[in-house]
Amino acid sequence: MIRDPKDLKRYTASERVNHWIIGMCFILLALSGLAFFHPAFFPLTSLFGGGVWARILHPYIGVVLAISFLLIFMRFHRLNVMTDRDWQWLRRIREMANGDDHNMPEQGKYNGGQKLFFWVQGICILLLFITGLMLWRAWFDLPVTLVRVAAVIHSASAAIMIAFTFIHIYAAIWVKGSVRAMWYGTVTRAWARQHHRDWYRQIVGK
Amino acid sequence: MTNHWVDIKNADLVLIMGGNAAEAHPCGFKWVIEAKKHGSAKLIVVDPRFTRSASVADFYAPIRTGTDIAFLGGIINYLLTNDKIQHEYVKAYTDFSFLVNEKYDFDNGLFSGYNPEKRNYDKSSWSYQFGADGYVKSDPTLEDPRCVYQLMKKHYSRYTPEMVEKICGTPKAQFLKVAEMMATTAAPDRAMTIMYALGWTQHSQGTQMIRTGAMLQLLLGNIGVSGGGMNALRGHSNIQGLTDLGLLSNLLPGYLTLPGEKEIDYKAYIAARASKPLRPNQMSYWQNYEKFHVSLMKAWYGDAAKAENNWCFDWLPKLDKLHDVLQVFEDMYQGRMNGYVCQGFNPLAAFPNKGKLGAALAKLKYLVIIDPLATETSEFWRNFGEYNEVDSSKIQTTVFRLPSTCFAEEDGALVNSGRWLQWHWKAAEPPGEAKADTAIIAGLFQRIKAMYKADGGAFPDPVLNLTWPYRIPDQPASEELAREYSGKALVDLTDPKDASKVIRKAGEQLDGFAQLRDDGSTASGCWIFSGSWTQAGNLMARRDNADPWGNGQTLNWAWSWPANRRILYNRASSDPSGKPYNPKRKLVWWNGSAWTGSDVPDFKPDSSPADGMGPFIMNPEGVARFFAVDKMAEGPFPEHYEPFETPIGSNPLNTNPAAVSNPAARVFKGDMEAFGKAQDFPYAATTYRLTEHFHYWTKHCAINAILQPDQFIEIGEELAGEKGIRTGDKVKVRSNRGQIRAVAVVTKRLVALNVNGKKVHHVGIPIHWGFKGVARMGFLSNTLTPFVGDANAQTPEFKSFLVNLEKL
C-alpha cells in the first residue's frame, strides 16, 4: 500500500517478515521463559497449553528465533558497525530521552542506541542459543556443572534481552512514525530527516 | 545345623569358611550382624575370594580353593601345640582317651588298609581296642601313644603354619591371627560358630572338610552350646527336608538306611544298625532303630506289614552300590538306562560336565520333567547356538514336561537349615495346567497301580500294597501327608509301666518318637518328624515368638526335629556335674532331679550326672569322635588331599603319587582322562552363587535378571594385567571339558597366592546363566566342571578345578 509516493522505503517486505518472525518468537519465548524463571509468571504457561507444552515448545521456538536472527544479522550487521558518532550519540542519550534531540549527532540508518541494541541482542541470542541447547534435556545430557553455568547465563541473558527489548518496543512507540517502518516499510521524509538525517541525505541525495 | 539361625546371634566369634553366608544366605546372615551389633562378636571369613561376607568381616584371610583341611588341620595343630583347648570338655565328652587298634596306621598320605586297584580301604584296622568287658579301652591320662589324643596330635603335627602357607597360600601371619582369634573360644564362656555351605561340601574331600571343622569345634568345646555349633547353611529352602525324608539313593526317611544287597536277613539288618553301647552307661539311641523302621513300614504298607513277613523287609530294594546322581548319569551315559524322571531338578545345569550330561540324556528313550519352569534339561535337545550346540535331529529322546507348582502355590512345611519345620500357606493359585508335585506323583502312581492290577508284572506287591489313605487319591493333601509323617497309634497304646493306662487311643496322633513301637502298633512316615502334628494339632504352624530366656530359644515357634529340640547335643553346654559352662547363655542343666532349661534336653531327662552318660547319645560311645573309626571313606582323621585338578600337581604333605588327591574318591572310567593338568590349565577355578540369583531359577524372573543380567567371571588384577584384560572385556574360559564366554570382572578381591613356591591365580565363575529365562543368554558354567564327587557323599567337585583363560 502506497500512502505517499514521497515516503522513504526503510524496510523491504522480506526484512519486515524476518523481523516479525523474530518478534513473535521473542514474545513467545519471553512469555514461556519467564514462566520457568519466576513462579509469578508460571500461569503464562496456560497460553501454550500448559507447563508441559510450554517446556516442549520453548526450545523449538528458540531455534526458530536463532535462525531468523541469523538472517537479520547477515542483512544488517554492516549497517550496525559502531562508529565514533554512535558513541557520541550514546553519551548524550540523556538529552535524547528528554526529547531534546536537536543537538544530537546526525545519525545514519541506525542511531547508536539501535546499534547497541542490535549487538546486545546478537550477543544475548548467541548465549541463549548455546546455553539453551545445553539445557535442552530432550536432546542433550551434559555434566551438571556445565548445565548449571548454562542455566545462570541463560536466565541472565534472557533478562537483559527482555529489558532491552522493552526499550526497543518503547522507543518505537515513543518515536512517532517509527512503527510503520516495520508495518509497511516506509517512513515519512520528515521522520527520516529528523531522526536519521545522515541516512536521509544518502537516500534523497541532499 | 547343630544349632539354628537365631542362635548365631549368641556367638562371640563367627567363622564363615566354605560358604558365603552374606551372599548366599542374606536373610540368615542377619543373625551374624545381630551378633556383631549386640554381642560385639567378631567375624572371620576365610575364602579364596574377598566375598560379600568378607565385606563386613573383622578379619579376612585368603585361601587356595580346596585346601581347607590343611588350614583347619593347621588350626588343630595350633590349638594342641599351644594348649588352647577346653580340657574338661574334650576329656569328658569326646573320644580323646580311647585307645585305637594297634594295626591302625598312617604313612605317606595313606591310612592302613588301602587297595589301589579298587580305590578304597579295608577299614578293619580303623577301630578301637576293646577290653574284656566288651567296652572300648581308654587311658584317662592321655599318655598312651595309641590314644586318640596322641594319634591326633601326631597326625596334625605335620600341619605347621609353614605347611599351611605352603599348601593354602594363606600368609602365615594371617593364618596365625585366625588361629589366635579362634583359640579365645576355648574359654568355657566363649563360643564360636562355624557357618559353612557348598564351599565345603562340593569338593572331592568335602565331608572331611566338614569333619575337620567339627573337630576344631570339639577341641574348643563349642558343640552343643549356645552360639556354637557346626552350622550347614542349606541352599534350597527345603533341602534339609530332602535329606530328612531320605531323598538320597541309600536312605530311607529319618536317616534310616536301605539294606545293602548282602543284607537279606531282617534281624541282621536291624542288628547292624541298632548299635549296642560301646562304653558303660551310654544311651546309644540307635538301639531304637527297629521301632523307627517298623513304624515306617507300617506307614507305608499298613496291614500288609506284619511280624510274620518281617514288616515287608523283602520289598525294600537292596543296594549294590550308591546310585547317586553322578552314578545315574554315568549309567545313562553308558546306555544302561531307558527313562529318567527328573522332579524339581535341572541336572544339565546343576551337575558337572554338561557335555557328558547332554550326551547321557540323548541316550534315553524318555525323560519326564516335573518342574515349574522350562528348564535347560527339558530342552537339552534343542539347539541354542553356541550355548547349546546339539544336533536335534540325532536326538530321539521323548521329553514329557509336567508343569508343577512353586512353593507359594501350595500349603506345606519347609525344613530350614536349623531343622525347623515351618508350615506355610498357599499365597496364589498355580498358573495354567500346573499341578502340585504330590498330585503329579499321585496321578502317576494311580495309573501305574491300575496297570499292575490289570497286567500283573514281575513284582507287583510293593505297588499294590502301598497304603494310600488319602481322601482324594489323586491329590494327597499336605496336611494328610504331614500327619502321616508325624505318626499315629494303630491300636490303643498302653503305658509300658502300667498296662491299664492307655496313653494313646487307636487312630490318635502320637506325641513323638518316644512312643514308637517295634510291634506294629504305631505308624510314622519319618520318625524324626514324629511329634510335629500331635493331637494338639499342627505344631509346625505355631507362630509364637516368645523368647522367655532372651537367648533366641523360641520353642513355640514352628517345630524343630528332633522332639522340638533347637540345639543338638545341648547336654554338652553344661559341665559333667550338670552346671552350665556359661551362666550367661544357659541351655540345659541338671536341677537335682531332672534336666531342664531353655531348650528341650538332648538327653535322657532323668539321667543323673553321676551316671556318667555322655551327651552324644546317638553315638554308641556316648561321646563325640575325633577318630571316625570306619565311618568315613578316606580315613579316620581328615587328611589334606589336592583337588583332582590341582594347580600344583603334587601334595606337599606326602610324596606318594597315589595320595595326591583323595585316594578313596570314585572316578569313573574316562573321567580320569578328562581331568586337566596345570601345564594346560594353569588357573584354579571355583564356581559359586550370587545374591541376586537363586540357582538357575531366578533368571526366569525379571527383577533378578535386572539386578544381575549378564554372565561374568572374576579375576584378580594381577592375572588381568598378565593377560591384558580390562574390566568389562569379553573372555573365554576353557577347561578340559569345554568352554564358556563371559564378561571379565577385574577385581582387587581376588589375589594371587604363593603356593608351594608357585603363584596360583583363581578364576571365579558364578553359575546362574543358561539358555532359558529372561536374563541374557549365557553358558552353563558346569560345562567346565569335573565329573567327580566327594568320596562319602558323592557331591560333585564344583569348587576346585582348572581352567585357562583368554581375552576375546
Place this chain on the structure above:
Amino acid sequence: MALQSLDIKNRSATTTPTPQARSTVEVAKLIDVSTCIGCKACQAACMEWNDIRDEVGSCSGVYDNPTNLTENSWTVMRFSEIEEQGKLEWLIRKDGCMHCADPGCLKACPSPGAIVQYANGIVDFHEENCIGCGYCITGCPFDVPRISKKDNKAYKCTLCSDRVAVNQGPACVKACPTGALQFGSKEDMKDYAQERIADLKERGFDKAGLYDPPGVGGTHVMYVLHHADRPQLYSGLPQDPQISPLVAIWKGATKPLAALALGLVALGSLFHYVIKGPNEVSKETEAEVEKEDAA
C-alpha cells in the same frame, strides 16, 4: 504419592506459605554401610513396591546393576574396592535420594507443586505437575533425579511416602535382611547411629561417623560410614554437598531482582511517555521537508 495437603511444608515454585498449622515428627532412613552386604534386596523391593522395572542390562565389569539410577531404578547399590593401610575394603553404598532438608531440586523446580517437601522431611515428586524441564537434576547436589525418555517426567525415590503416610516403613527398609537399613524419627536414627559408630570405633574405625551433611540442612537419608572423614571413598559421595552457588544465583535472589528490574524498565518507559510525551517529528523539520519539495 500425596500425603494430605496439611502435611506439605514446602512446595516448588510457590512464593506463599503452605498450611503450617500442623507439625509432624521428622523421619529419616539410616543406611548403615558397615552392615550392608550389597544384596540388592532394597533394589528388588523398590521395584516391587513401586511397580517399576528397568531394562535387563549387561555386565560392565562390576557388580553394579542397573549401573546407574534411572527413572525405573530409584535406588542402586554402588560397589567400590579400596585399600586402606594394605587392607582391602569393599565399600557398598545404597545410592538414592537423600531427602535434603534444603532440597536443591525443589529450589530449582519451576512448576508449582511438582516437588513438595512434607513436614516429615520427605521430598516427593508429583509427576502429574512435572513439566519435564529437568531443572531438578540441575539443582540436585547428589545427581539423583532422572527424566524418563518415555514420558519426560522426573522420577526419584519417594522414601515410600505412600507407605510412610500409613505408618509403614519404606519398602527397602522392610526388605533389608541385615538391618543395615533402619527407619524412624530422625532423632531416633541419630541415636541409633551413635551406637553403631561406637561399635565401629571399637573395631578400629577411628573416623567412623554419621553422614548428615549440614550444607543441605541435613538429610532425611543418612549414612553410617566407617570413613566419615572421606565420604568420597563410597563411590563419590560428596564431601560437603550443598546447593551449587550457581543454582543459588539462578534460583535465589536474582529471581525477584530480575523480575523487579524488568518491571522497572516497563514502568519507567510508561512514565517516561507520560512525563515526556511522544517524540514526534518537529514542525520545523516537516516545514524543511516541504520546502525542499517545493524547491
